[in-house]
Amino acid sequence: MSKVTVVGAGNVGATCANVLVANNVADEVVLIDIKEGLAEGKTMDIMQTANLLNINTRMTGVTNDYSKTEGSDVVVITSGIPRKPGMTREELIGVNAGIVKSVTDNVLKHSPNAIIICVSNPMDTMTYLIHKTSGLPKNRIIGMGGALDSSRFKYFLSVALNANPNEVDGMVIGGHGDTTMIPLTRYATYRGIPVSELLDKATLDKVAADTMVGGATLTGLLGTSAWYAPGAASAAVVAAVLHDQKRVIPCSALVEGEYGENDICIGVPCLLGRNGIEKIVDVKLNDAEKELFAKSAAAVRNTNGALASSL
Ligand SMILES: NC(=O)c1ccc[n+]([C@@H]2O[C@H](COP(=O)([O-])OP(=O)(O)OC[C@H]3O[C@@H](n4cnc5c(N)ncnc54)[C@H](O)[C@@H]3O)[C@@H](O)[C@H]2O)c1
Numbered sequence: 001m002s003k004v005t006v007v008g009a010g011n012v013g014a015t016c017a018n019v020l021v022a023n024n025v026a027d028e029v030v031l032i033d034i035k036e037g038l039a040e041g042k043t044m045d046i047m048q049t050a051n052l053l054n055i056n057t058r059m060t061g062v063t064n065d066y067s068k069t070e071g072s073d074v075v076v077i078t079s080g081i082p083r084k085p086g087m088t089r090e091e092l093i094g095v096n097a098g099i100v101k102s103v104t105d106n107v108l109k110h111s112p113n114a115i116i117i118c119v120s121n122p123m124d125t126m127t128y129l130i131h132k133t134s135g136l137p138k139n140r141i142i143g144m145g146g147a148l149d150s151s152r153f154k155y156f157l158s159v160a161l162n163a164n165p166n167e168v169d170g171m172v173i174g175g176h177g178d179t180t181m182i183p184l185t186r187y188a189t190y191r192g193i194p195v196s197e198l199l200d201k202a203t204l205d206k207v208a209a210d211t212m213v214g215g216a217t218l219t220g221l222l223g224t225s226a227w228y229a230p231g232a233a234s235a236a237v238v239a240a241v242l243h244d245q246k247r248v249i250p251c252s253a254l255v256e257g258e259y260g261e262n263d264i265c266i267g268v269p270c271l272l273g274r275n276g277i278e279k280i281v282d283v284k285l286n287d288a289e290k291e292l293f294a295k296s297a298a299a300v301r302n303t304n305g306a307l308a309s310s311l
């Protein structure tokens with residue numbers, strides 16, 4: 001029996017839960033929120049698609065009752081406020097740090113062996129907060145950002161190439177911030193062909209820039225931050241862990257010397273399996289990419305500084 005809890009039944013949490021049950025990823029999904037009736041209502045709506053979509057997962061929605069999350073294998077934390085147009089993710093730290101800390105405490109009381117996937121923003125800093133306050137081993141805390149950023153990168157590449165997004169490969173590492181993401185254009189391919197052989201530099205630079213502000217662009221268009229791709233990316237990370245898929249997905253991980261950094265959580269390629277982050281994969285960076293990574297890490301470390309009162 002596999003069980004997944006999604007905390008936060010808002011845009012991202014409910015979408016993640018919907019993707020999980022629509023794809024029968026787990027035997028049981030619990031959706032929990034602090035707002036009275038919200039998780040119950042979203043659950044009823046999602047489960048009314050069961051006979052239409054051939055869903056076999058059991059799903060429960062609850063208001064703040066963590067006893068129902070008992071024994072979860074994986075917990076996805078999406079609770080917290082999203083940004084509004086014109087804001088950065090970093091501005092959310094004051095409100096979200098308190099929410100993420102209390103949610104993590106509640107989750108672990110009932111699921112002490114769970115693998116935690118942090119989605120709430122600023123995600124790298126919230127993931128670091130969970131490391132600092134939970135005492136969990138580092139393999140069991142995964143920050144979801146690179147899965148989404150890499151999917152956006154592949155989308156923008158596919159548009160530029162006029163190609164099927166499934167035939168494009170690429171990764172985004174570094175922080176999950178408008179200025180800290182590092183799309184690894186040099187390693188991106190279309191059916192194994194380096195994209196640098198197919199697109200000119202100006203186009204590739206625009207793809208990278210669009211990727212980095214992908215979340216801000218959608219926030220401007222939608223009035224709140226995005227949810228379809230974030231929810232699906234979170235569900236993909238859950239599936240990689242729960243089904244021991246051994247997929248390499250960029251995630252925010254605690255680095256201890258990898259990529260030349262220590263004591264921060266930042267996006268690096270992670271081999272994901274039933275033990276969570278089973279390995280940080282060492283992709284060789286050139287000098288320019290190393291410099292970008294060092295700058296990104298410095299910015300993430302700077303944001304972590306604002307956590308002082310929460311630790
Ligand atoms: N890491 C990523 O790639 C990524 C992508 C998208 C969104 N996000 C972040 O995810 C978070 C959620 O975004 P959203 O669009 O779903 O927001 P939302 O406002 O739609 O949903 C958030 C939900 O959290 C709930 N909540 C607040 N405090 C809670 C608590 N203590 N316990 C349980 N539930 C609580 C709220 O009631 C609300 O329903 C935001 O911080 C956003 O910035 C991250």
Ligand SMILES: O=C(O)C[C@H](O)C(=O)O
Pocket residue numbers: 082083089121148176214215216219225226230
């Ligand atoms: O942009 C945001 O604030 C939400 C999320 O981090 C995203 O990238 O969609």
